[in-house]
Amino acid sequence: MKITRRLENKYFISYLDYFKIITAVQNILIHDKHGTDDSYDVISIYIDDIVFSGAADKAFGNEVHKKYRIRHYNDPNILKLELKYKIGDLSTKHSTSINQEVCDAIINQDLDVLERYFDDDLIRRYTLDMMKNHLEAKCYIKYKREAYKDELYNIRLTFDHSLSAERFSVPMEGMDMNLMHGNNLILEVKYENYMPSTVKEILKRITLNQIAYSKYFLGFNSLEL
Numbered sequence: 001m002k003i004t005r006r007l008e009n010k011y012f013i014s015y016l017d018y019f020k021i022i023t024a025v026q027n028i029l030i031h032d033k034h035g036t037d038d039s040y041d042v043i044s045i046y047i048d049d050i051v052f053s054g055a056a057d058k059a060f061g062n063e064v065h066k067k068y069r070i071r072h073y074n075d076p077n078i079l080k081l082e083l084k085y086k087i088g089d090l091s092t093k094h095s096t097s098i099n100q101e102v103c104d105a106i107i108n109q110d111l112d113v114l115e116r117y118f119d120d121d122l123i124r125r126y127t128l129d130m131m132k133n134h135l136e137a138k139c140y141i142k143y144k145r146e147a148y149k150d151e152l153y154n155i156r157l158t159f160d161h162s163l164s165a166e167r168f169s170v171p172m173e174g175m176d177m178n179l180m181h182g183n184n185l186i187l188e189v190k191y192e193n194y195m196p197s198t199v200k201e202i203l204k205r206i207t208l209n210q211i212a213y214s215k216y217f218l219g220f221n222s223l224e225l
Contacts, residue, residue, distance in 0.1 A: 001096045001122045006154065006190040008091040010211045013187045017206035018159060024202045025157060029148035032156075034073055039146040039161065045070040045168060046141060046216045047106070049133040055220035067216060068126060068135065070103055079103050081122055091190070096122040106130075107137050107170065137168040139219050141179075143186075154192040155199065161185050165219035179218045186215070 034040040047068040048054040054067035066085040072078055081102070083094040098106075102123065105113035109130060118124045129135055144161040163179040163186065189195070189203070 001094055001120065004093045004095070006091055006156070006192050007089045008086070008188065008190045009089060010214075011187045011189070011208040012184050012211055013206060013208065014183055015185065016183075018185060018187075020206055021202050022159075024205075025148050028198050028202075029150050029155075029157060032147040032149050034147070039144040039159075040074045041142065042145045042160075043072055043076070043140060043142045044216075045107075045137050046139055046219070047135050048138045049135055052138070052220060053133070055217050067214070068129070069216075070098070070106065070137075081106070081126060083122060083125070094122050094125075096120055098123070109136065139168050139216075139223055140166045141215050141219050142166075143215070150196070153194055153196055155195060156188075156190040157199070158188045158190075159185055160188065160215075163215060163218070165223055167223055179215070179222055186211075 031038070046054065047070070054065070064087050066083060069082050069084070071080050071082055077100075079098050079100070079102075080095050081098045082096075085092045085094070098117075101113060102117055104110070106126070111127065111131070114123060114127045114130075118127070126135075141163070142165070143163040146159040146161065148157045149155065165179055187208070189199075
């Protein structure tokens with residue numbers, strides 16, 4: 001299991017502002033492509049309880065909130081189970097690789113299969129939460145991500161384009177629900193302890209509209225789950 005801790009802020013920005021800063025970002029940070037294209041697909045299955053606590057935490061501005069998701073990038077065969085736990089702006093992500101058997105067991109709430117993987121701390125924790133809180137898959141969230149990083153400072157800037165959502169189903173249906181205005185995208189700024197002054201100066205060039213809610217909440221709200 002991998003654990004990542006960072007301060008994390010999200011912003012709506014316009015494409016006009018994106019084009020104002022993207023060249024400067026590319027000049028100082030490493031382009032994290034995850035493939036040959038400049039951006040890559042991110043598809044997540046968000047998992048929540050029967051009263052949608054994962055979405056409600058964001059909606060009501062609670063300081064502490066958590067959510068589970070199954071995620072893959074360009075390759076749908078490389079799957080991860082993730083737990084995102086956030087206190088204020090401090091985000092802790094627990095992540096572990098899973099195979100298709102575990103993915104299916106999570107979706108089908110198959111305790112017999114999940115028990116065979118209890119040597120993995122995150123799978124065991126998820127299973128206990130599933131049994132206690134009746135967790136189940138709720139929706140898909142999909143977007144194109146353009147990512148930049150500086151490993152020295154553990155900083156990461158991502159630009160998320162074409163955000164869409166769909167209710168969970170097997171197999172996955174089309175992602176027809178567009179969650180953002182066509183002129184906007186989401187900028188995420190993630191760093192551990194220190195943001196370099198060069199990055200701060202670049203971000204001062206544009207209008208940053210900070211958002212407190214998650215992509216999952218946008219999907220929850222638009223799909224009326």
